[in-house]
């Protein structure tokens with residue numbers, strides 16, 4: 001069924017001690033869309049991502065990804081699904097003792113039965129796809145700028161040619177030009193590869209540049225999901241302030257730059 005969600009979360013509860021982060025949370029991600037996930041700091045965006053990709057066991061709930069219940073699947077079935085997604089963590093989470101190329105090869109080495117030369121060629125292709133020079137493949141993470149590290153993390157997330165990409169704060173720590181270059185890269189790769197993207201961010205420019213829909217986490221659940229235009233009309237204090245505040249206006253395409261008067 002083409003309209004079946006590629007990721008379906010139902011009745012999810014995550015609790016740490018007495019802190020309830022999610023309660024009865026539901027979320028659908030449709031195939032081929034870029035879904036942005038926003039919410040106040042501590043609202044549980046990263047915990048949600050980590051729960052969907054299996055790094056965090058929820059207290060209660062069902063999570064179906066690509067038709068597989070990832071909380072109850074047997075190891076072989078789960079492995080088959082894990083092979084079809086890639087994750088880029090906020091800091092890139094690169095292995096510091098491996099070169100960029102070896103980092104990109106790492107998931108293939110673990111999960112794909114190909115000869116070393118093919119693996120290296122596939123890694124070099126991923127390195128090129130994220131806009132890094134081939135020579136960057138020989139560098140270690142400590143030799144990279146913040147922007148290069150993000151790109152290397154993205155290349156590794158693309159290692160297995162995934163259908164779904166999970167991105168946690170992809171533009172955090174980048175300067176505005178680096179961030180908008182990265183947004184454009186994400187969008188171009190999504191279109192070229194037909195990716196579905198689950199994207200956690202605080203960055204309004206990223207939402208405008210990349211997302212088809214945005215899910216807002218508040219009050220321990222997905223409070224509302226919609227396009228940016230729809231969310232601007234939502235009557236909830238946090239949602240209203242986030243999507244209508246000065247930063248939101250600045251990020252909106254077509255908004256005129258501030259006049260000289262505004263700057264003084």
Ligand SMILES: Nc1ncnc2c1ncn2[C@@H]1O[C@H](COP(=O)(O)OP(=O)(O)OP(=O)(O)O)[C@@H](O)[C@H]1O
Pocket residue numbers: 016019021039040041042043044045046047048
């Ligand atoms: N392993 C853990 N043990 C205990 N509490 C945790 C754990 N992981 C997350 N939390 C708590 O869960 C809540 C949500 O954390 P999470 O990192 O998902 O928030 P977030 O929305 O991604 O925040 P930010 O925008 O600041 O990154 C926080 O209160 C955090 O302290």
